[in-house]
Amino acid sequence: MRSSLTSVSSLSSPARSARSARSARSARPSRRTVALAGAAAALTICLSACGSSGSASPALPGASGSAADSLAKDAPVAPASAITPGSTMERIKKAGVLRVGAALDAPLLSQQNPTKPDEVSGFDITLAKMLATYIIGKPSIKITPPASETREALLRNDSVDVVFNTYTITPERAKQIQFAGPYFMSGLAIATKKGTSGITGPKDLDGKTVIVGANTPAVEAVPQEAPNAKVTPFATDPQAVQALLQGRGDAYVQDFILLATNAATNAQLEVVGKPFTEEPYGIGLPPDDADFKAFVNTWLTTIQDDGQWLKAYQETIGSHVEGEDPTPPRIGSVPGS
Template structure:
């Protein structure tokens, strides 16, 4: 998916870089309690985060260049609730699943979560990697074989897809399996238009032109459920407490970490880091304290590294 949240539109925002300098004790493999305004959830994700051993920082590698620079430069949104959202009262504070993973990667390379954010537009991500503006892209960047001819993808690190939202007091619909015979809201011209009849043949489908209109229709009871991309529904549920996401995505849209094309050492390094944080629980904790706060489903199983064409 190119973007499912509002893009930063002001030119100043697009050109500005936000530096997150959260201090940590040098040479340690875990972070002490932060004195910043970071949430308890973010603190719990970073506590005990792994740091790469010295032999993994190969000479003349991208990892070494980042370590010498002292910060990881990331293309990442500032306006994506639960993924990467800037605190308007504290611009240095950016929270969400993508934001947490970027900090964890910085810790793995640097020993501390020093991240500089450069907000991208969907159409600029390839160029930002190719010209070295950023080291990595965390930006709901769907892996495709076409894109993989221009950039490399580590991961996939998360698998989105179509999911189901209902009103917060609805306890009868727990997943897509419960949609048969129900009135289901979908977005016009989205994959849900054809996907819902395939999984729930007796559902009555009603399409709405925009996401806000679909959310309002659900709240007003004009439908029993709303089917849309998981991360968009999670964002909706974060700002509208009358709805919740139920179950896991029932289609697959794999998100990858964008890298400069041809940097095989950096790709292998990041893939090993992903396996490390998955095994160590940091990946699951990052999901639980961000996207997981608006759904009743358990922590999902991370997608298999390299399992998608183009990864």
Template sequence: MSVISKRGRLPVAGAVVAAFALALTACSSGGSDLVPGEGGSTGDAAETSAVFENAPVADDELILPGSTMEAIKERGTLVVAEALDAPLLSQQDPTNPDSVTGFDADLAKLLAIYILGEPNVEIVPPASETREALLANGTADVVFNTYTITEERAEQVSFAGPYFNSGLAVAVKSDNDDIKGIDDLGGKTVIVGANTPAVTAVPEEQPTAELIDFAADPQAVQALLQGRGDAYVQDYTLLASAAAANDDIKVVGQPFTTEPYGIGLKHADEDFKQFINDWLVKIQEGGQWGAAWEASLGTVVESDIPTPPAIGSVPGS
């Protein structure tokens, strides 16, 4: 099947140009049915098993008559607007198109398990400018796509969550054990991206830091590797992606600014929003949220599992 992996090339909603059914059963080495608690198709088997181990399944009475949950259950798949080219978040395996892994991808599978009892997910790769339309016209049930919650966006869509806090974070060379996060950057040479929030945020946190800026992320990463700066400050997920591609880089600590990611839903679908928020609490308390982080972003971040943001804690959620 044809799948468009460039987010900017997906036509505006109306026609589903690229969608495919993602069932972990198709990817497992034995070809057997995957149920919560069994191994999956990608990554370390123990890590994958931990993500789905004892994954909650909604009681029948929570699937309200006439609700979005009931429509999804009757269809047998959860349709998710999700990237295919976002390392550690949702990335397609070029050798196995049915395999999409990462933090967002695993959460989408966990939500499918909660509704359907199995991880049946159909992916529609979105562009940033098409996410609202995909929800409004019913092409997608949910959006997992580093979708920052804002009050302006909340006028067009509803947001469950937030389910993750991104923001500016710190990366260093892998052999640097002195810098643990933003608190250690006083007096250091800090690489930032030109015209990014780091240009003003770093001096606010560390006035004695010396900044050098680069126009593009690859240039900044190369400068860090060359030792032209002690650390690189950029968006957490971008740094994690760079670290995943290069063993000589690691992310230290957690973000020191806040960019809350939400799960996009059709506007004013309050029953579905409450259903997903309740599910988020369950996977946080049950350990699946933390296991998904450890198996993805946590593989390149030198810190403990972060505390999930409180549900409804930001304007627009």
């Protein structure tokens, strides 16, 4: 039995977005609104058709939709006093659904199961369902997949309530919308061929042949951490992974999430240690709503303190990463948060 409203059929459409825009924020028009809504509707149709064919490959490992629902069911619920009259929280609770901007093609974070389109799983989606439970009392969410360049518009035009979408907090973005968090700290990390010893952190790369993605931050970051490393760039991620597994390098340095995704689909690869640079992911929120930001940050603190954040991580990203689990980043700890 499906216990949440996470499904392709619940993606936003133009008509529903128009009806839901009767809030204070709907007065902020955007010339891109019609185009964005049309794109979302077209994507909904495509996903429904592709997902029902049964010919797609299975989703990557991680928390299944049912596992995410189980975690969300056990998540805390906000006290009645926190749902203040006239607030965004009250509007969401009355609507009975949290509108979430999230990807459908981000393994370990927000991945649709192509053979079961109603299942969307991963770290971001698990947290989104927990937030829905905190506000509504059940993990009821409706997903609108955003493009990187449309996230601010979706929030400003009241098309979504929150965005979980590897949304790096920056002061520039914070001028247009608000961020809660950070809720996760990504960055550059190290992958090795399984069974490799002697590499647990960036200092261990000194004197080693280190594979990097061409034109990525790793090109400059590796020499800073390991001046005697031999940096070998490759044009694409698949080429870099192949080179590592063929023994043409001792380690591969790339974005932590990308490496974890690779490790989830390749048993010969493992991610070692934690990210050694910082890329703070935040929860995108509508602008000019300090009460909602404070509410979401309180929720984040609650699930961190109670251990639900760690459980969500362990069921998703952490199931494909070696080493100690990370400590949740301190809320408000980066510029723009």
